[in-house]
Amino acid sequence: MTDSRRLTSGGLINRSKVLSFSFDGKPLPGFAGDTLASALVANDVRLVGRSFKYHRRRGIFSAGPEEPNALVELRSGARREPNTKATTVELFDGLEAASQNRWPSLAFDVGAVNQIASPMLVAGFYYKTFMWPAAFWEKLYEPAIRRAAGLGRLSGEDDPDTYEKAYAFCDLLVIGAGPAGLAAALTAGRAGLRVIVAESDFALGGRLNSETHEIDSTPGAIWAYRAEEELAALPNVRIMRRTSVFGVYDGEYGAIERVADHLPVPPAFTPRQRLWKIVAREAILAAGAVERSIVFGGNDRPGVMLASSMRTYVNRFAAAPGRNVAVFTTSDDGWRTAFDLRNAGISVECVVDTRTSVAPQVAALAGNAAIFLGGRVTCARGGRALRSLDVLDAMGDRKTFAVDALAVAGGWNPDIALSTHLGSSPAWSEPKAAFLAGDLPDGMSIAGASAGHFTLAEALQDGTISGADAAVRAGCHPHGMTRYRTSGECFGVKAFWHVAESRGKAFVDLQNDVTDKDVALAAQEGFRSVEHLKRYTTLGMATDQGRTSNVSGLAIMAELTGRTIAETGTTRARPPHVPVSIGAFAGLHTGKHFKPTRLTAGHRWATSQGATFVEAGQWLRAQWFSRPRETDWLQSVTREVEMVRSAVGICDVSTLGKIAVIGPDVGTFLDRIYINTFSTLAVGKVRYGIMLREDGFVMDDGTTARLMVDHWVMSTTTANGGKVMQHLEFCHQVLWPELDVQMVSVTEQWSQYAVAGPRSRELLQHLLGDAADLSNEAFPYLACGEFLLGPIPLRLFRISFSGELAYEIAVPAGYGEALAHALMDAGQDFGVIPYGTEALSVLRIEKGHVAGNELNGHTVARDLGLGRMMSTKKDYIGRVMAARPALIDPQRPTLVGLKPVDPAARLRAGAHFIACGASPSPETDEGYVTSTAFSPSLGHWIGIGLLARGPERIGERIRAYDPVRSADVEVEIVAPVFVDPKGERLRA
């Protein structure tokens, strides 16, 4: 049983609500209002983790998101989450936490052997050590490094929780709800601005909850509580607690709300986290400041803690971080810690200040503790907990104190990382001994400790003014400027970074195990720029983003290189400012919801027919329809092809893009879009067209029907519907705005089915009855028309992709499913079957029609055997560029048909053409197979492909060489139309 270090009174915890949690399997008590870290402190758990590189024992160092040491694994099973800062985890009943980066136990860790090798494991160790022999890299070095790298473990299971995204808008985003943020929000909120207050903590108030300050004679925490009540009552103010703003973008802010991280399991329909994009007219950065450490020997021992964090544990959580405490400070802040600790009944043994003098009222804060002005702590000793430390006094004498905790106060770093996200650099302020924000992003202002205004009085005033200014800029009138009376506060600081007389390892960056010697080594080896320092030593690159270490590191570099800190400069931060789960960025777009799915109106019908679906862009299309006793897809597809060739099949082609193009100038417009002429197309007729990109390559193909004099409907491929629409809009709006043409997508409006096969006319005539005359005379090949099916309008196009007598029939999509059933019913006596995209593909390959495999962005019309469609009587997009020498080179691979010399051989798309007897190489490559199919009509595999000088070489033999699938098939080059080359069937 651990000793309780819980103070008997005080704190903002709810002592009536006891929570139980476990750490490394040991059950422990806590209270509502605790963090995991405060509950561990209260239970006197000193050792919480092992460091990254040297596996040194580490304790809790801070009380916030700056924590470098106390990284733990939370929960178990699929919800296990590594590398979480115990200082930011809100305690809940049943929380399981475990230390990490140790084996077999936290107390005895084999990895600690690294400490023996530590003289070798300095900065740059990897770069220097694993250079030779090169052969060792893949088999030995990399696996070894990978095993050693990282801290916690992922669960390896699917994340059982959900995440969502949300978007918010406001006049003013207040980042941080400490005194400055609350004052700003109150002022702006009262003035009527739409205000969002984002606070990482579960409680509003910031440092007010950690200090004993008073505002208007009210304890700060109670003032914060009342401010929150007032803000919550304002309808124009939204308070977002447990929400960290992690990134600044152009006028937008990224924030992560931990909706259910404080609960054992998210309630039903509740996400674990919510990713916010906040669009704010203005923002006030009131994120406070982070106390920094001092670099001295053993400054990573469990029990060494930031002084302000000790005040947090004592004042907010009523948890004593030690029994006998020493204070090492460069500022008045450390003395305030001594005072608060003494008030809580904790013994303060000594206060060591690097400054040689302090104000009498400051010195008085230490009470009876020994005071060392101009002193230093040179060495802290201990194992699982701090045992003693050495103090070097101003006279050069050393004294040793037996203490179990040391408060370190190295000054404050304003939390300005968000101000640098858009590229501005912070500037060093000598009077503040801190980096302050440089140029702020547009719309951002900065207040309170973030602005270097460290006292409570300054923060409140700053926040009030910032809030009022924002209100005025938004055209609102602030209701007076509240003046707050605050308790007195001393805030003197003198920069001090590094104890030169240190004994033992002195850490700059605790999380990445970077020491003062690593910084010196970087300086010695020429990595003197802060950017090089960072990358060479990994200083500040851990999940704490160097909040407690960056400035110390570069200050030491400044000393070593004889420059000022201002000359040395600092690095900028990048989003995210706090770690964000990848799942939050995905939101609900996981699994099959990764992207939206488009279903045709006939989807349910296709499912009922046994369809297997394939993704085509966002669409799901029926790929084939299995029948009983069919054991593989090829059987189904072969049957479907045979039935289309011998009877009739129907295929859902609703996914093809359909664009209504209307207006008196459509003919001219289409003449410029397509390579062939459309202005001559008669009403009631359809024409196949090819459109090029501006660079002369084929963009898309399809048919366009002229339904009325000025109403046309264009079809595109499924893949290019959106792109073609965009292209047409561009051409009209930018190139030819003078044309009176209107266009709109009607892909969604019409549900369309191909009805193909020698009995398709009979089927449709049966369906339509007297509504339409489908005889060859009345409705010949390439006719189109509008009819009525009962009261329902329908469109009929006599076009054929299969090469058979075929039609496409379209109805408004609401009737699409019913039409599929009606077609099947009407076709019962004619042997109708549904067919899918695979059969569609086989049919078109047998017919030599090009599709996506050939319209692949690398082909020009001539390559596809469609060169003669290119009109010479008009201009069109792509015409000039298509005439470039390389695109009219007769050597270009051009469309041919292929059949294997051995009829049993299988052809595969992607195989390359190599002359028989030639050695395969890029130099002997003559093109490739684009599409293949087993042809039920011919009884063997066939293909089409792009072969250099293809059409001239019909009758030759060549190899289709496919090293990826170990195939090498001799093929005969044939014309690319395998079935009905004269086109008699489709005109039947």
Added chain:
Amino acid sequence: MRDLPNERVFAGLRPIGGGEGVVAVERVGLTIATVLLRRGKLSELSAAVESNFNIALPVGAKWTAYNRVALLGTGPGKWLAISESNDPAFVRGLETQLQGRASVVEQSGGLGVLRLSGSALLDTLEKGVQIDLAPETFPAGSVAVTSIAHIGVTLWKVDDGPTVDIAVARSLAGSFQHWLEVSAAACGLSVRPQD
């Protein structure tokens, strides 16, 4: 030939969660058409709309309505005309009424329209809509062509209750439903038939 039944777009929408934070009603019996301005005919079109429907042609992303016909501005020279009268001849009539001034293209089959209301409506919509729907920036009468969860939508504020109508392409209704159900579940999604 038997009459073919017309399938509703949101027939699959189901209530989820407890409560009625969001109430969804699929609007049925709508006839919808895209109206596209012919070149240089804005004043003639405005006059034709005024005389035929007693509606001021909305300029910008606004909608106006009279006597069960609404016109929504969805882009430069582009409107959505919606008739609530369950009148299949509406589009043909519109073509005639606006002939020479606008091109008219029927879209009734391709769009589903949900009428959404409820106390948690804006809290739900903010999980998908990336524009500000607050009454001060998007008052009743406003229209937006935007997207929700990567799905293109046209939405318009019916009243500041708030009530919002959302038109979604038929093919994407399933994905949209998934978003709506997941986003509204916490406050309760109630699905009601049209009055």
